[in-house]
Amino acid sequence: MVYTYYKEYCEDGVIRMEKIEVTSGVYYVEIPEANLYVLCGCPADSVKHLMKRGLIVSKEKNGVTFETGPNAILLSDVPVQKGSFSNLAEFPVLQMFYRQGILLPNHPNNTGIKPMLIGTEDQVNAQSQYIYRGNYGLKSMEEIHKTGVPDDCAQDMFRLKLKFAFDNIRETEELIDFRIVREDPVELRGGVTIRRTAFNVYEFSYKDETVPVDLNLAPNQKYEPSYNLGFHEIRREYFSVIHIGEGDGWDTNRPCMGSILTYQGKIYLLDAGPNILYSLTALGISVNEIEGIFHSHVHDDHFAGLTTLVRSDHKIKYYAPKLVRVSVMKKLSALMSIKEERFERYFKIFDLKFNRWNSIKGLEVMPVFSPHPVETSIFFFRTLWGGGYKTYAHLADIVSLDVLKGMITDDPKKSGVSQEFYDNVKKIYFTPVDIKKIDIGGGLIHGKAEDFVNDTSPKIVLSHTSVPLTDSQKEIGANATFGMEDVLIPAQQDYSMRSAFYHLRSYFPKASMHDLHMLMNCPVVSHNIGSIIIKRGIVNKDIFLLLSGVVEFIDAETDIRNMLSAGSIVGELSALSGEKTTRTYRAASYIRALKIPSDLYISFIKRNYLYDTIRRVLENRRFLQNTWLFGEMVSCPIQNEIAGIMTRKSYAADEPVKPEDPPALFIVEQGKINLSSGGSLVAELHSGDFFGEETILFDEPEMLTAVPSSDAKIFLIPKEDIDEIPTVQWKLLETSKRRKIAPRARNA
Numbered sequence: 001m002v003y004t005y006y007k008e009y010c011e012d013g014v015i016r017m018e019k020i021e022v023t024s025g026v027y028y029v030e031i032p033e034a035n036l037y038v039l040c041g042c043p044a045d046s047v048k049h050l051m052k053r054g055l056i057v058s059k060e061k062n063g064v065t066f067e068t069g070p071n072a073i074l075l076s077d078v079p080v081q082k083g084s085f086s087n088l089a090e091f092p093v094l095q096m097f098y099r100q101g102i103l104l105p106n107h108p109n110n111t112g113i114k115p116m117l118i119g120t121e122d123q124v125n126a127q128s129q130y131i132y133r134g135n136y137g138l139k140s141m142e143e144i145h146k147t148g149v150p151d152d153c154a155q156d157m158f159r160l161k162l163k164f165a166f167d168n169i170r171e172t173e174e175l176i177d178f179r180i181v182r183e184d185p186v187e188l189r190g191g192v193t194i195r196r197t198a199f200n201v202y203e204f205s206y207k208d209e210t211v212p213v214d215l216n217l218a219p220n221q222k223y224e225p226s227y228n229l230g231f232h233e234i235r236r237e238y239f240s241v242i243h244i245g246e247g248d249g250w251d252t253n254r255p256c257m258g259s260i261l262t263y264q265g266k267i268y269l270l271d272a273g274p275n276i277l278y279s280l281t282a283l284g285i286s287v288n289e290i291e292g293i294f295h296s297h298v299h300d301d302h303f304a305g306l307t308t309l310v311r312s313d314h315k316i317k318y319y320a321p322k323l324v325r326v327s328v329m330k331k332l333s334a335l336m337s338i339k340e341e342r343f344e345r346y347f348k349i350f351d352l353k354f355n356r357w358n359s360i361k362g363l364e365v366m367p368v369f370s371p372h373p374v375e376t377s378i379f380f381f382r383t384l385w386g387g388g389y390k391t392y393a394h395l396a397d398i399v400s401l402d403v404l405k406g407m408i409t410d411d412p413k414k415s416g417v418s419q420e421f422y423d424n425v426k427k428i429y430f431t432p433v434d435i436k437k438i439d440i441g442g443g444l445i446h447g448k449a450e451d452f453v454n455d456t457s458p459k460i461v462l463s464h465t466s467v468p469l470t471d472s473q474k475e476i477g478a479n480a481t482f483g484m485e486d487v488l489i490p491a492q493q494d495y496s497m498r499s500a501f502y503h504l505r506s507y508f509p510k511a512s513m514h515d516l517h518m519l520m521n522c523p524v525v526s527h528n529i530g531s532i533i534i535k536r537g538i539v540n541k542d543i544f545l546l547l548s549g550v551v552e553f554i555d556a557e558t559d560i561r562n563m564l565s566a567g568s569i570v571g572e573l574s575a576l577s578g579e580k581t582t583r584t585y586r587a588a589s590y591i592r593a594l595k596i597p598s599d600l601y602i603s604f605i606k607r608n609y610l611y612d613t614i615r616r617v618l619e620n621r622r623f624l625q626n627t628w629l630f631g632e633m634v635s636c637p638i639q640n641e642i643a644g645i646m647t648r649k650s651y652a653a654d655e656p657v658k659p660e661d662p663p664a665l666f667i668v669e670q671g672k673i674n675l676s677s678g679g680s681l682v683a684e685l686h687s688g689d690f691f692g693e694e695t696i697l698f699d700e701p702e703m704l705t706a707v708p709s710s711d712a713k714i715f716l717i718p719k720e721d722i723d724e725i726p727t728v729q730w731k732l733l734e735t736s737k738r739r740k741i742a743p744r745a746r747n748a
Helices: 046-052 090-099 121-136 141-145 151-164 276-282 322-336 340-346 401-405 419-429 495-507 513-520 572-577 598-607 611-625 636-645 693-697 726-746
Strands: 005-009 015-023 026-031 036-040 058-061 064-067 072-074 116-119 177-180 186-189 192-198 201-206 209-214 239-245 258-263 266-270 290-294 316-321 347-352 358-360 363-369 377-385 388-395 435-439 459-463 485-489 524-527 532-534 542-548 551-555 560-564 584-587 591-597 647-651 664-670 673-677 680-685 705-708 712-718
Touching (some): 015 046, 015 201, 015 209, 026 201, 116 121, 141 151, 177 186, 239 435, 316 363, 322 347, 340 347, 377 485, 388 485, 401 419, 495 513, 495 524, 495 542, 495 636, 513 598, 542 598, 598 611, 611 636, 693 726
Parallel strands (some): 036 072, 072 116, 266 290, 316 347, 388 435
Antiparallel strands (some): 058 064, 186 192, 201 209, 239 258, 239 485, 363 377, 524 591, 532 584, 542 591, 551 560, 647 712, 673 680, 673 705
16 A cells, blocks of 8 residues: 655645545545544544554543544545445544543543534435434334334333433434535635535645545555455354454454354354455455345444445345344435335345244344344354254343443333343343353443353353453453354365355256266365466366355456356356457455366257357357456356346437336447436446446436447346346446436536
């Protein structure tokens, strides 16, 4: 990473304004004379990046220790870039409130100046509601009751929520100042103004000096984690726990608390914290391999990775009590300014019942309500084996018993909890299991290791902390390193062969069983990260069915770089056409693949009368693989299906492209298309670009005007054929939001 500094000096040599590039898409602008310190861009873990760069440090004043840091946030014009959230202000605001002390009574930094959010009206309003939901979750007894919680339980939950909120659920506007940027410069503080000069580009001004800030990610940029992870090759066990995060929202060196559960070789996530894609890739797991997620609650350190899971070519199963799921939907809806129902476009929902064992094809899970400011569930997992059940408990997030005890009240009209509630929580915490992972973050809303000193579970893993374990904590529980696996029931079979059969059967549904078994008799090979699997410029002698991990394909001449996930076939196009491959394929993680000789593969295709069919869609599929929309994380069977149904239309120059009925997505094959709104140019589209996403996403869309500037050929894909592909739906939504605001930015 090359860090960029931009400084403006006063006549006496004092720094007037300073801009520091913190990481990709994130800058820090300091204007000390105006007491203004602006975090520009706030993707996941932006606070951790500020800490790593030394822009947040600890200080002491009047005997009080606190942190420095930003007191304002400039938001991106769009909520998502490159598939990841761009505006996650929850933790930066919490850092201002509590770690800087801006909100704490009698704190030297509590001067009456509130944190500030700066940006477009759409994004400021979205952040206001998103932060509100992050603070409180469901905001009333009525919202809680609508999730199916009985009246008496809803009342207990709301009393607890009020106690955490100090009896005052406050609107975001009471805690934060907003500055909405429109056409003219807007004053921020102390004579500092800001204006928008282009889409996602801003300019700060102070005393006739200016500093530009561009929040757009470059073509090959993406938001980065604050830590480095080693690469691991994990084994899919019968029942095991893989530890993928033991830190919290402030730990600069580790991912946030989370785990992976393997059951009969299938992969389940326990929460999805920031940069979860980086963690999965480091373990040699692609998003398409995720069977489901068990979700505990809506705080960003457990929520921010949801965008990763929608980058799958199938709906990942979402497991949570309805109480938790509804709060998650409301927060995502606020953050993205979308309807709550859209959540079902991305996930296959399974609502779990509290306090009972829910069976998921032999894996049993019991969610239990956990005291926390937002609706939260801890999870107990078990599966039957010789000698009884093997069990794992995932306790994130919990509260210390001292804090909970201080909430006890006999008055049911007051905020707090009853003695019975406290006793039940304590009993649940101490339930003995084979392995138990617990939140020991401390403070007012997290757990404490010392509460578990007498826990009889054979193994306790201490998690959700950013500080080293003390000696007394080390006597209570163990710490885990990234990628460490606790095996409760070892596998006696190689689950990769089950994956091989599943992928081959989905790819060739009409092929004979004996021929499928012939292919499955080919060797399974492993490749280390960075290994070249197929090199550009050869006619490859083997093709590879990817069973696990991620493969990157690169075409430097056309500047195309996409990721292939499990289920993809690598090298098939060259083998079938007999032409030299125009791409290089390399392992982006540890991978396992079925290695099939090209001549055997072609014989298999011909024996099952598939050769003509596959050849017919070959060019269409080659085209799809080169597009951003379908070339990344969409497996070969789905690409084949799309390639087989897409149709081509030709348009003359200046001939408007009209919406289809029924709706269809347009992808430019040849030529140039000018996309405009209200007479303002939104984008110039070339081969591989798409338009018409409004008709796919919305029931009553207003399609942008599309007019070829030259003769053009365009592929049409029916709406119904892409409705069930989450990664495509998410990319369409990201593009739609960018195009919606682009004309306004140009006219600003």
